[in-house]
Amino acid sequence: xxxxxxxxPYDAAPAVNLEAQERARRARRLAWIVPSLTMMAALALWxxxxxxxxxxxxxxxxxxxxxxxxxxxxxxxxxxxxxxVKLTLMALALAVVGGVALGxxxxxxRTLEMxxxxxxxxxxxxxxxxxxxxxxxxxxxxxAALLICAWIVAFFPILSGTVVGLRSADHNLSDLFTLYGASxxxxxxxxxxxxxxxxFMAALKVAGGxxxxxxxxxxxxxxxxxxxxxxxxxxxxxxxxxxxxxxxxALVLVSLLGIAIFLATSALSRxxxxxxxxxxxxREV
Amino acid sequence: xxxxxxxMDRVRKQFGAGTLAVSDLxxxxxEGEFVSFLGPSGCGKSTALRMIAGLLPVTAGTIAIRPGAExxxxxxxxxxxxxxxxxxxxxxxxxxxxxxxxxxxxAEAEPRVRAALADVGLSRFAEAYPRELSGxxxxxxxxxxxxxxxxxxxxMDEPFAALDEMTRMKLNNDVLRLWAERGLxxxxxxxxxxxxxxxxxxxxxxxxxxxxxxxxxxxxAPWPRxxxxxxxxxxxxxxxxxxxxxxxxxxxxxxxx
Numbered sequence: 001x002x003x004x005x006x007x008x009p010y011d012a013a014p015a016v017n018l019e020a021q022e023r024a025r026r027a028r029r030l031a032w033i034v035p036s037l038t039m040m041a042a043l044a045l046w047x048x049x050x051x052x053x054x055x056x057x058x059x060x061x062x063x064x065x066x067x068x069x070x071x072x073x074x075x076x077x078x079x080x081x082x083x084x085v086k087l088t089l090m091a092l093a094l095a096v097v098g099g100v101a102l103g104x105x106x107x108x109x110r111t112l113e114m115x116x117x118x119x120x121x122x123x124x125x126x127x128x129x130x131x132x133x134x135x136x137x138x139x140x141x142x143x144a145a146l147l148i149c150a151w152i153v154a155f156f157p158i159l160s161g162t163v164v165g166l167r168s169a170d171h172n173l174s175d176l177f178t179l180y181g182a183s184x185x186x187x188x189x190x191x192x193x194x195x196x197x198x199x200f201m202a203a204l205k206v207a208g209g210x211x212x213x214x215x216x217x218x219x220x221x222x223x224x225x226x227x228x229x230x231x232x233x234x235x236x237x238x239x240x241x242x243x244x245x246x247x248x249x250a251l252v253l254v255s256l257l258g259i260a261i262f263l264a265t266s267a268l269s270r271x272x273x274x275x276x277x278x279x280x281x282x283r284e285v
Numbered sequence: 286x287x288x289x290x291x292x293m294d295r296v297r298k299q300f301g302a303g304t305l306a307v308s309d310l311x312x313x314x315x316e317g318e319f320v321s322f323l324g325p326s327g328c329g330k331s332t333a334l335r336m337i338a339g340l341l342p343v344t345a346g347t348i349a350i351r352p353g354a355e356x357x358x359x360x361x362x363x364x365x366x367x368x369x370x371x372x373x374x375x376x377x378x379x380x381x382x383x384x385x386x387x388x389x390x391x392a393e394a395e396p397r398v399r400a401a402l403a404d405v406g407l408s409r410f411a412e413a414y415p416r417e418l419s420g421x422x423x424x425x426x427x428x429x430x431x432x433x434x435x436x437x438x439x440x441m442d443e444p445f446a447a448l449d450e451m452t453r454m455k456l457n458n459d460v461l462r463l464w465a466e467r468g469l470x471x472x473x474x475x476x477x478x479x480x481x482x483x484x485x486x487x488x489x490x491x492x493x494x495x496x497x498x499x500x501x502x503x504x505x506a507p508w509p510r511x512x513x514x515x516x517x518x519x520x521x522x523x524x525x526x527x528x529x530x531x532x533x534x535x536x537x538x539x540x541x542x
Contacts (some may be wrong), residue, residue, distance in 0.1 A: 177363075179361065179363055180387070
């Protein structure tokens, strides 16, 4: 028996609206230009204020002086920056691995969740700055100790995002998988993981920032014990020596690192959710 | 033919210790029938459907489905009230899902997915994402997904309740055509008298608290039914007759809720 198509096919997508495209392009450009302009204006105001009122550079250095410091101290600051980058990214990666693995275990078993969740909460609510000195004492390698500190901070959002995400699959879709006799693996791969993705991406954005904060805080603690590590320990060291411009220069690098992490996680989120999830879909106006 | 295709024997469903959703439901459905469960909300019609699908365990009683030939990956197709599509993947991938669960390779499934989409008039939307489709189109994808395993039985749980009138009429015709061409057995849950009379060969009127079948009305209006049938005197009298039964049912029951 041959089957005729039971309905006339739907019409093709609406014609491309060139004017709307142009408008969208302009809006995208504006989204870059406006914040850049305000940022430049703020820097100019700062520069003017320092010069006009003769603010001494050991109190507040002008942007131009910070820039000059960045240039002269660049090579040595870069070594420290690389340390912090390495520390932050490794902490974030380990937080993703650990958070997702433990989140999957929690989502599978309420009993395990109930027994292990208190530990996760304790780790989360105890300020890392209070645990860091102990960890630095117990762990021989400074890098490993700092890594543990940064990991503790970044781990929790990933864990809770994964657990909530894995539990948030649509109930009817879940029934559908039951109806078709999906295996545990198929359910995880084709239903639970994609359902969890928006929650995971939101958690990753938070964890990215927290990993940096954890790394910096841990470095501070290590810095006060005289261990030379990344950017944060350079800030401490410069403050001991009263080298305020270098403090600012290191601070700028920390901020840039934070911004880079934010942009990277946001871009990743747009990449994986952009075609289907409400949070990343640009609505046409 | 060896007896009915689906037989429910004193089926009972109680949720927890509380609501008795379905009480002593006994009925049999023959192969090729188009049966509607018609009733007000809360009468247990969706619950009954879910039990037939095996999505809900019965509290007591039995449900037997006569085993069929082994040609289908899955004997039951289910269409939910919502399109229930995976928003993160394309229309074609959504339709492929039941075959993927059954271990059919991508290459083997590809022509069948394409055919299933052609059957519902969505050939050109295989690569679209669900959010790019209208409500009616999403429902068509849902129907294509249910049909891709070549089921004998199609279960539909108020599938068109959320659609506009014109789309609903069109999809009603589509379902009737699939039913006729494929020799399907359809169980269709609805709260619309008009829809049930238009589609069914038999309407089971259900009442709430506890959920039970109060009337079993065969509809013998000839096939094929099309839009002309909606204006036929026969359709009007059948609708009136079914409405009367439904009204009496509501009247008998305590409806001050």
